[in-house]
Amino acid sequence: MKRYGLLGNRSRDFLTYGGRVLxxxxxxxxxxxxxxxxxxxxxxxxxxxxxxxxxxxHPSMAAVRWPLNRSEFR
Structure with a gap:
């Protein structure tokens, strides 16, 4: 399965949380x-x-239900 990450636009490194790549x-x-x-x-x-x-x-995503339902976002 493919995995995707986020590259910071200035750092050009994958973004991490607690030292782990998101x-x-x-x-x-x-x-x-x-x-x-x-x-x-x-x-x-x-x-x-x-x-x-x-x-x-990620702790900031604790309130998000998965799989993602875009209609729950404004």
Missing amino acids: THHNAAELEFLVPVGAQVCELPRDIPNEQTLPIAQ
């Missing part, structure tokens, strides 16, 4: 959730799962 399996959903300024890119295969964190597990 990921999601759906590029379109990730683009919808993320503010302007970060680019959604496919993660290289050499980043092990242990070094990633699904965005659904």
